[in-house]
Amino acid sequence: MISVVILGAGNVATHLFKAFKTTETINVVQWYNRNSDSLNTYKNEVAITDDLSQLAEADVYIVAVSDDAVKGLTKKLPFENRLVVHTSGTVKISDIDKKNRQGVFYPLQSFSKSAKLDFANVPICIEAIKSEDYHLLKDMAIAIGSPTKKVNTDQRKVLHLAAVFVNNFTNQLYRVAHEITESEGAEFDLLKPLILETAKKVQELSPYMAQTGPAKRNDKKTLNNHAKLLTNKHHKEIYDLLTKSIQHTHGRKKL
Amino acid sequence: MISVVILGAGNVATHLFKAFKTTETINVVQWYNRNSDSLNTYKNEVAITDDLSQLAEADVYIVAVSDDAVKGLTKKLPFENRLVVHTSGTVKISDIDKKNRQGVFYPLQSFSKSAKLDFANVPICIEAIKSEDYHLLKDMAIAIGSPTKKVNTDQRKVLHLAAVFVNNFTNQLYRVAHEITESEGAEFDLLKPLILETAKKVQELSPYMAQTGPAKRNDKKTLNNHAKLLTNKHHKEIYDLLTKSIQHTHGRKKL
Ligand SMILES: NC(=O)c1ccc[n+]([C@@H]2O[C@H](COP(=O)([O-])OP(=O)(O)OC[C@H]3O[C@@H](n4cnc5c(N)ncnc54)[C@H](OP(=O)(O)O)[C@@H]3O)[C@@H](O)[C@H]2O)c1
Numbered sequence A, B: 001m002i003s004v005v006i007l008g009a010g011n012v013a014t015h016l017f018k019a020f021k022t023t024e025t026i027n028v029v030q031w032y033n034r035n036s037d038s039l040n041t042y043k044n045e046v047a048i049t050d051d052l053s054q055l056a057e058a059d060v061y062i063v064a065v066s067d068d069a070v071k072g073l074t075k076k077l078p079f080e081n082r083l084v085v086h087t088s089g090t091v092k093i094s095d096i097d098k099k100n101r102q103g104v105f106y107p108l109q110s111f112s113k114s115a116k117l118d119f120a121n122v123p124i125c126i127e128a129i130k131s132e133d134y135h136l137l138k139d140m141a142i143a144i145g146s147p148t149k150k151v152n153t154d155q156r157k158v159l160h161l162a163a164v165f166v167n168n169f170t171n172q173l174y175r176v177a178h179e180i181t182e183s184e185g186a187e188f189d190l191l192k193p194l195i196l197e198t199a200k201k202v203q204e205l206s207p208y209m210a211q212t213g214p215a216k217r218n219d220k221k222t223l224n225n226h227a228k229l230l231t232n233k234h235h236k237e238i239y240d241l242l243t244k245s246i247q248h249t250h251g252r253k254k255l
């Protein structure tokens, strides 16, 4: 049995709590938040507290608070030489106060409180200084059904950066598509199957192999037609930059 | 029974042929290609020809050839007053020679010959001059299980443009993410569940509501960290433009 204390009551903390509860090998012994009101819903399922001096003993402390709060909170922990991990893609492992054993348990997904999430679809990127700690964190990820990967700090940071491209930026392209279709009273909904298919395609093929379309083919007629349709200057900027990017990748143009 | 002649032997023609074959209401009476060799695999399933003067009589002729070839090919058809449709997102309906009844049967998906495709995930955008023709095309789409939508030319064109954003451009963001992760020896594969989740999220939520991340939050610390990580000038250009775009959408910045 791995005993765990969770710190923080946000998206990640809540999803991890629920996932841990389903396992037979992880025991959440306590849940801390600076404001324990937000944990009230769970007070019959787990011991809750807002008092750091009352933290229970555990194998691992998961600090799932805002990035900026990790350093300060771990500094205030009233114990030492225990395993303390954060869940961030960007925070340095050394931001965890060094009186404890440092680690990272970074779930590479986009969490929101309402949406259900199967941890089979949440790769956990693990960083630890000590090999025993790495193995404990790995066992924890396996228990909730997550794929795991040992990463170093540089790798974790580029994964977080790349996640911004495939999540936030991709979503913004969906948004632009929404604006473009609405401008003519066409339905954005018609694009939804294509959106899904595009994401599914790169589950098997590399993005390089999956590429198609007028930019890759250098189909000047279609590119010109699109240029005429793009009345919004800002949409046109995105169109031009990503067209150039595709043509660069596929050997059609120097940047 | 709706009788159909397919013209062209590419991705769209082949997928439509296979889908029509599964129905009980559509009968593919003939398949034409300028080079009938590419149809040889199907010669036991359907009459094939490379001779326009031998085209059979049918309720509808589906011209699924390259955009640039639609006009010329429909001009050469040796009959008149029949329903002739193309399958393009960009070609004008009037590019179909006016001696026949013009229509459009535009499948809003990305086709490749190898990948299987369920037509339930292929919305068909229909345009027709005559109401009977519209209804026949709609019945055809329904027979293969596709959602349908009546669109006008302007709507079809913006849908095609928007499709470039959610398909080609999104795929290019995946490619950039691939380059970024590989540059540190991190695994692109770890991003695949996030890619899928991002696409799934907008099946229910609008892209506006689905947005998260450092650009939307205007999280300067993370934005600065990312700027430092972005060593490739071209990746940085994309990062900056899409960050600006998100901030504009979410009211943080004037463009
Ligand atoms: N959301 C995601 O998709 C995602 C994905 C992977 C990793 N992460 C990482 O996971 C961590 C948590 O993210 P989240 O999305 O769960 O955050 P969140 O939903 O915004 O919740 C933040 C939590 O941190 C607490 N907190 C904030 N400032 C604090 C402080 N100064 N002292 C103590 N507690 C403080 C908040 O307490 P109150 O309840 O009192 O406000 C809240 O419980 C972050 O490091 C984030 O980078 C997030």
Ligand SMILES: NC(=O)c1ccc[n+]([C@@H]2O[C@H](COP(=O)([O-])OP(=O)(O)OC[C@H]3O[C@@H](n4cnc5c(N)ncnc54)[C@H](OP(=O)(O)O)[C@@H]3O)[C@@H](O)[C@H]2O)c1
Pocket: B008, B009, B010, B011, B012, B013, B033, B034, B035, B038, B064, B065, B066, B067, B069, B072, B073, B086, B087, B088, B089, B090, B106, B107, B108, B109, B110, B111, B112
């Ligand atoms: N692929 C997609 O994802 C997709 C999605 C929606 C709509 N569409 C539209 O569907 C249509 C067909 O696209 P596709 O992807 O199926 O094309 P494709 O795979 O490239 O096949 C093109 C077909 O057109 C024929 N063709 C080319 N030039 C011709 C000419 N001058 N005369 C007669 N036939 C000619 C080719 O004949 P040969 O076999 O002899 O070369 C081939 O059979 C296009 O209008 C396209 O815009 C495509």
